[in-house]
Amino acid sequence: MSKTLSLSCCNLLPNDLERVWKSLGTSPDLAVLDLSSNRLGDKGLKKLLDVLSHFKKVQRVNVSENGVSMDGAVLLAAALCSSYTLCDVHISDGGKGQVLLQLRPDSSDNKHQTKAFRMKSSSVLPPDVTKICKRLTRCRSGLELEFSKCTFGEKAIGNLLKVLPDMSTLQRLDVSRSVTMVTEALSLISCLTDNQRVTCVEFSPQTESFIMFDGVKAKEVKCRLTGFCFRDVASLKRLLEILQQDQLISYLDLSDNQLEDEGVKFLIDSLPKLQISSCINLSYNRLSRQGLMGVATTLSTCPDVSDVETSLGEEKRCLIWFRRQDESGKSLRISNGSLERDHLISLAEIVSCCPSLTRLV
Template sequence: MTDEGCSDVTSALKSNPSHLRELDLSRNKLGDSGVKNLSDLLKKPKFKLEKLQLSNCSVTEEGYKALASALRSNPSHLIELDLTGNDPGQSGVKQLNDLLQDPDCQLKTLRFLSPAAEKACRYVNRVVGENPFLQRKLNLSGHKLGDTRVNQIAALLQDKHCQLNTLTLSGCSITEKQSLILTSALKSNPSHLRELNLTGNNLGNTGVKHLCAVLKDPHCKLERLRLICCDMTDEGCSDVTSALKSNPSHLRELDLSGNKLGDSGVKNLSDLLMNPQFKLEKLQLVSLYCTAITV
């Protein structure tokens, strides 16, 4: 079915709206036009739909905007909404977030992620009690993730809907191997992240090298990076400074405390600080194993 068929369906339902409780139009080419017709129906007080499924219906930002507007006009009935497989654009997730802030909104289930990311989101919700896609922050500090959880978090990070700007995984027992999985996910979707904290994980120089592939990406706009006590030596520090030399303008805070950087690592940092494009405002190097700091 296309938007034309959706228009006929909504027109028919307008003449007899009060009994329908569940509507599944998934995997049809409704587009924004079809969803806008449906949104006009959702605004009607007599329309008491409880479950609406619109997965893989070619809905974009405009369609999300129309849906959110309609549901704000008549928020009290819908309890389940499935938008999996559509593209909300930059503001689509914000439209959903604004809708969920409405105290009259009764939505209990909202789906718009890939299946793998949805599993990760359910785990995150159990641990931190919030939806990271709507709150923009994810803090799993102190939870030993293991391979299964790391893979789930990676799936969540690379989902096109993910717009996390703060990721804190301090003390999560992340290994060098797992750091490759996480950083590969971040590299596929780097533009939203502004703060990353991997403190207290066993990254080593190899894990830090994986992270440097993200830092080099011109789409990476990271502003705060914490790698405290990550088993890094001067080799890892050299990789970090090399990566930041190629993409220096965004980072404002860097904390490498508790690593064995030595004089060589600090000298590499000193060279980076001389770069006029490097706008760092805060640098922490506590408990370094070096004989002289010449920053």
């Protein structure tokens, strides 16, 4: 039967840990060790990590509220890579809050298991990012790295981007609720130009934001950037410059970004420079009827566009589909458009310029 040892709120100092280790020697079935709410600090944390490999059965260690600093977080990043049993590290408030360690039973298969370093609700300075990530480059197992609900600066993001190519086992970078500005999102998306293992980038200020990596060079990339404000055309131009870097995109979601007619037109004019195999989602971008007509023109101006689907109703849908090798013909679907005479004339011109249009709904 597994056992728990709780030494929470005991005012323990680093030097008191020697007695704790002696007591553990008589508890081979110990599964949970709670050292929370003491005064161990970084020095005590290091003492704990030095003996961690001796805890053959321990599955969880709680070192929360012990005055651990970012230096302690760096120690934990190094330990995650060097320890066979340590598999997950959870830190909040830069180490001052939650510090939880998850361990797996000692097994030769552990090196094939994914490990995770998770930091939440922390202010992460540029040197902290560099130190933590450089330690994590030594991880031989698959790695998940999380900086959620954290405060970043442009320089910290820049330091992260410099280290990412060296993190060869990184599978997922989670920055949910940490990327709230379009400039920050664009900085992170620029990793597409330097890291060929990226398979998916998704950023939204209010929901999940992450980058997925493959073990080898990715054939296609899924890109989702939603819920931001792209009223500045310069930001949209920067995004398109990144996406044009000889990168095949399977799906591009730019919905709910306040692009409006001007931003959507800028994107449409740039379509020939993009390599997209499936679809672009431009829904919920405050398109007018005139903007809707502009999207429809892609059927005649872009040979690879096969279908356009738009709606000005409650769904505010706007989708551009791209031709697959075995497909022929094109289609245009407009619903809830309430088109006026001028728009119908524009629609007739689009149809006349697109002889391959086989379906109009």
